[in-house]
Amino acid sequence: MTAALMLELRDLSKSFELHQQQGARLNVLRGFDLRLHAGECVVLSGPSGAGKSTLLRVIYANYRPSLGAVHVRHQDRWLDLAKATPHEVLDVRRHTLGYVSQFLRVIPRVPALDIVAEPLVAHGVDVQQARRRAAYMLSRLNVPERLWQLPPGTFSGGEQQRVNIARGLIVPRPILLLDEPTASLDADNRAIVAELLAEACSAGSAVLGIFHDEDMRDRVATRLFPMQALEAA
Numbered sequence: 001m002t003a004a005l006m007l008e009l010r011d012l013s014k015s016f017e018l019h020q021q022q023g024a025r026l027n028v029l030r031g032f033d034l035r036l037h038a039g040e041c042v043v044l045s046g047p048s049g050a051g052k053s054t055l056l057r058v059i060y061a062n063y064r065p066s067l068g069a070v071h072v073r074h075q076d077r078w079l080d081l082a083k084a085t086p087h088e089v090l091d092v093r094r095h096t097l098g099y100v101s102q103f104l105r106v107i108p109r110v111p112a113l114d115i116v117a118e119p120l121v122a123h124g125v126d127v128q129q130a131r132r133r134a135a136y137m138l139s140r141l142n143v144p145e146r147l148w149q150l151p152p153g154t155f156s157g158g159e160q161q162r163v164n165i166a167r168g169l170i171v172p173r174p175i176l177l178l179d180e181p182t183a184s185l186d187a188d189n190r191a192i193v194a195e196l197l198a199e200a201c202s203a204g205s206a207v208l209g210i211f212h213d214e215d216m217r218d219r220v221a222t223r224l225f226p227m228q229a230l231e232a233a
C-alpha cells in the first residue's frame with residue numbers, strides 16, 4: 001500500500017523585504033516543490049542561509065509565502081495554509097502539525113512536568129494521565145527526576161532542549177516539523193531522540209526536519225532534500 005500524502009508544497013516562493021536597505025528584496029525560496037508522505041522522515045540539507053528554517057516557518061504559517069501553496073492533509077480534507085484563516089491555522093496546529101524548534105519557550109514558575117504535559121491537557125486528556133505520560137517522556141529523554149517539579153529557566157541548554165522535545169512529541173502529530181531540536185545534545189541523547197522519531201514515523205507521522213549533526217541525519221532520514229541558497233534580487 002502506498003503511504004498517504006500528508007503535505008504538498010507547490011511552486012512556493014518566499015522573499016523578504018529589507019526595510020533597512022531601501023526596500024531591497026532577499027529571495028530565499030523560489031518555485032519550491034516538496035511532497036511528504038506518512039511514515040517518511042525527510043531531512044533538509046544545504047548550506048547555512050539556504051532557507052531551511054524559513055521553509056519550516058512558512059509551512060507552520062509563521063511566515064506567509066510570497067507565492068505558491070502549502071497543502072496540508074488536515075483530518076479528512078486538504079487545506080492550503082497559505083490561504084487559511086488564523087482560526088484554521090490554529091486548528092491545524094492543534095491537531096495536525098507539530099513544530100519543535102531548538103529553544104524551549106520557558107513559562108515562569110511552571111514546572112517542567114507541566115510544561116511537557118500541557119499539550120496533552122489541551123488535547124482533552126485528564127491532567128493526572130497527562131502528567132504520567134509527561135513523566136514517561138522525561139524519563140525516556142534522561143531528564144533527572146529531581147528537575148521535574150522545577151521551572152526549566154535555570155536548566156542547562158541540553159536539559160531545556162530535552163524538555164522541549166518531550167513537549168513537542170507528547171501528542172502524536174500526523175506531521176512534525178523539527179528545526180534542529182538536538183543542537184545542544186550529546187551523542188547518547190541524540191540517539192534517544194532518533195529512537196523517538198523512528199517510533200513516531202512507524203506510527204505514521206510524516207517528519208520534515210533540519211539536523212546539522214551528520215549522525216542524526218544518517219540515523220533518522222529516510223530521504224535527504226538538498227537546498228541551495230538563492231542570490232539576492
Ligand SMILES: Nc1ncnc2c1ncn2[C@@H]1O[C@H](COP(=O)(O)OP(=O)(O)OP(=O)(O)O)[C@@H](O)[C@H]1O
Binds near residue numbers: 048050054
Ligand atoms: N525575517 C527575516 N527577515 C529578513 N531576512 C530573513 C528573515 N528570516 C530569514 N532571513 C534570511 O533568509 C535567509 C535564509 O535563512 P534561514 O534561517 O532560513 O537559513 P538556513 O538554511 O536555515 O540557515 P542555517 O543553516 O544557518 O540555520 C538568510 O539569508 C536570512 O538572513
